[in-house]
Amino acid sequence: MPDSRKNVIVRTLLLALASNAAVxxxxxxxxxxxxxxxxxxxxxxxxxxxxxxVAGLLLLGLGYWPVIILNAFPAWLLAGEPLDxxxxxxxxxxxxxLLAAWMVRKxxxxxxRFDNARAVGLLLIASLVAPLINxxxxxxxxxxxxxxxxxxxxxxxxxxxxxxxxxxxxVAPFLVAVARGNWSQRDRGRELALFAVAAAVICILAFNxxxxxxxxxxxxxxxxxxxxxxxxFGASEVAAxxxxxxxAIYVSLATHAHAIPAVQMASAIWFAQAFCxxxxxxxxxxxxLVFERGRAKHETRLERERALEISLSEERARLEALRYxxxxxxxxxxxxxxxxxxxxxxxxxxxKMLTELAGYLRSTLVVHEHDSIPLREEIRSMEQYLxxxxxxxxxxxxxxxxxxxxxxxxxxxxxLLQPLVENAIVHGFAVTKDIFRLEIRAAxxxxxxxxxxxxxxxxxxxxxxxxxxxxxxxRLELLFGDEATFRLENTDNWVRVRLGLPIEKDHPPCAx
Numbered sequence: 296m297p298d299s300r301k302n303v304i305v306r307t308l309l310l311a312l313a314s315n316a317a318v319x320x321x322x323x324x325x326x327x328x329x330x331x332x333x334x335x336x337x338x339x340x341x342x343x344x345x346x347x348x349v350a351g352l353l354l355l356g357l358g359y360w361p362v363i364i365l366n367a368f369p370a371w372l373l374a375g376e377p378l379d380x381x382x383x384x385x386x387x388x389x390x391x392x393l394l395a396a397w398m399v400r401k402x403x404x405x406x407x408r409f410d411n412a413r414a415v416g417l418l419l420i421a422s423l424v425a426p427l428i429n430x431x432x433x434x435x436x437x438x439x440x441x442x443x444x445x446x447x448x449x450x451x452x453x454x455x456x457x458x459x460x461x462x463x464x465x466v467a468p469f470l471v472a473v474a475r476g477n478w479s480q481r482d483r484g485r486e487l488a489l490f491a492v493a494a495a496v497i498c499i500l501a502f503n504x505x506x507x508x509x510x511x512x513x514x515x516x517x518x519x520x521x522x523x524x525x526x527x528f529g530a531s532e533v534a535a536x537x538x539x540x541x542x543a544i545y546v547s548l549a550t551h552a553h554a555i556p557a558v559q560m561a562s563a564i565w566f567a568q569a570f571c572x573x574x575x576x577x578x579x580x581x582x583x584l585v586f587e588r589g590r591a592k593h594e595t596r597l598e599r600e601r602a603l604e605i606s607l608s609e610e611r612a613r614l615e616a617l618r619y620x621x622x623x624x625x626x627x628x629x630x631x632x633x634x635x636x637x638x639x640x641x642x643x644x645x646x647k648m649l650t651e652l653a654g655y656l657r658s659t660l661v662v663h664e665h666d667s668i669p670l671r672e673e674i675r676s677m678e679q680y681l682x683x684x685x686x687x688x689x690x691x692x693x694x695x696x697x698x699x700x701x702x703x704x705x706x707x708x709x710x711l712l713q714p715l716v717e718n719a720i721v722h723g724f725a726v727t728k729d730i731f732r733l734e735i736r737a738a739x740x741x742x743x744x745x746x747x748x749x750x751x752x753x754x755x756x757x758x759x760x761x762x763x764x765x766x767x768x769x770r771l772e773l774l775f776g777d778e779a780t781f782r783l784e785n786t787d788n789w790v791r792v793r794l795g796l797p798i799e800k801d802h803p804p805c806a807x
Contacts, residue, residue: 310351310362315369317344322374324545328552333561340548340564341541341571345426345459346466348392353405353467354474357396363389383436387429395425395463407475409468410530410586415579418464422572426459457568462541464575469538472531487528494520494536498543506551506563514570521574525582533578540571607773648686667706670737670744674698677712677735684720691731692720698737705744705798708774714763715748715792723750723790739798746794754785764792771796 321339325332348363367385371378395418399405403417434451437443443451501514517540524532544567552560637646674696681694716735724731727750736747764783771779771794780795 306355307359307362310355310359311365313347313351314344314363315366317347318366318370319374322370322376324549326374328549329557329560331557333557333564339455339458340544341462341465341568342455342458343462343466343541344388345391345395345429346462346464347470348388349395349399349421349463350467350470350474352392352396353399353471357393357400360389360393360396363392380433380436380440384429384433387432391425391428391459394428395421398425407471408530409471409534409579410583412580412583412587415530415583418467418579419576422460422463423456425463426456429459430455454565454568457565457572461568461572461575464579465537465541465571468530468534468575468579472534487532490524490528490532491535491539494524495539495543498536498540499546502540502543502547502567503550505567506547506555506560514567517574518577521578522581525578526585528582529586530579530582533582537571537575537578540574544571603773603776610770610773648683652683668709669704670698670707670746671703673707673709673712674703674735674737677716680713680716681733688724688731691724693730693732695732695734696736697734699739701739702737702744705739707744707746707796708770711767711770711794712746712748714767718763719748719750719790719792722754723752726752742798744794744796744798746796747791749789749791751788752790753788754783754790767794 321341321343325339344363344366351362352359364382364385366388367378367381370376370381370385398421399414399417403414404411405414405417409415409418430452434443434448434455437451438445438448497516497520501516504513517536521533521536521540524536548564555563637649678696681692685692685694712735716733719733720731723733730751732751734747734749736749738745768781771781775797778797780793782791782793784791784793
């Protein structure tokens with residue numbers, strides 16, 4: 296036998312067994328607990344088969360709906376129900392499940408999980424609309440047969456519609472989650488176990504109080520449990536709580552059925568059905584909205600990361616273009632040629648400046664293997680640049696560098712200090728009357744690398760930062776986001792640019 300045919304047979308048998316078990320359970324439960332019956336057949340507290348059937352068609356496919364019609368025969372043979380009642384009941388149950396599953400699949404964007412508001416919304420609508428196929432016809436047929444008086448038809452119609460609709464919401468999501476293994480937080484095993492125990496205890500206490508006395512109703516205590524599961528875990532865990540609540544209802548009904556008059560019990564069942572529909576709707580909707588919000592935040596974060604990566608790539612491309620505007624080898628060879636043509640005597644300063652310029656250009660124009668370098672290399676490059684500037688400004692330029700040993704091997708973005716130091720010299724000299732002082736400091740504070748470039752002078756309030764400072768601020772935003780800080784301060788005739796860079800824990804400082 297081909298595998299595909301075997302799969303069809305196995306699925307058919309599983310759906311038939313599950314659906315028939317649900318039908319027989321409800322029928323036998325009503326016959327045992329209320330042999331005298333309840334008004335408007337309220338012994339069908341929840342028609343569990345409606346939830347089982349919808350879950351089966353959602354999982355297996357809409358083409359399996361005729362299997363549900365087979366429920367007529369076990370109910371006739373094993374539960375003693377007349378065949379002329381079970382056969383139309385099974386047919387309308389099959390059509391009910393087909394309509395509900397079709398609505399969820401067609402309009403609910405169902406992907407195997409009830410974790411989006413659209414799928415949950417369609418399930419809620421289906422739980423109110425689809426049961427009408429069954430509940431309009433079968434109570435009327437009962438009235439025609441004389442089993443239920445016509446005066447009770449409106450009550451029977453409402454009771455059956457709530458019974459079927461609430462069962463869809465309470466059972467279908469749970470069975471889908473079990474079949475698909477859609478448990479949201481498997482890594483929180485201990486918390487889930489404690490929560491499951493607490494949920495079971497609260498459900499039993501709440502519904503036990505509901506059916507034990509008409510004056511005591513603490514069923515509202517189940518709402519915080521469902522909402523906690525929706526916010527903390529997910530749709531599957533909400534479905535599990537709904538399953539616990541349904542089990543607690545049946546346990547409480549079996550315990551207190553003989554102690555309460557039939558009329559009061561029927562009212563309590565009506566309340567339980569309406570309460571559970573609202574409970575399930577609330578839990579499933581909240582969990583879906585929480586999931587969609589988390590997914591939207593995740594997609595926004597990914598989009599932001601992609602945008603930052605694109606911007607960073609553009610910055611890298613511009614930097615590479617600037618580097619390659621000058622051919623390093625040609626430039627170095629030219630400098631060496633100029634150096635060799637200078638006489639050895641009387642040209643110490645020009646020869647020294649050429650040597651320092653060649654060293655500085657070599658460190659800045661040669662493309663690094665990585666985009667980050669140890670701070671000590673950046674400082675060394677700045678010292679070569681400042682040596683050239685000293686030859687230009689003489690004693691009017693005084694530089695002090697203080698870098699802690701712990702900070703020297705920490706990697707920073709390449710060429711981070713260049714625009715800061717150049718900006719300080721260009722603008723600082725313009726506003727300094729006497730000796731111009733420049734200080735470069737670096738230290739590790741609170742798991743961050745703090746760098747300060749300070750110079751004498753003043754910064755005019757409201758003036759533009761300039762290309763150097765603006766590009767540095769932008770680079771830090773692209774590379775580190777909110778983890779990096781950039782501050783510009785002007786106090787006591789000193790202008791200070793202070794950077795705070797996160798230290799990568801997974802990337803220790805490079806070796807010397």
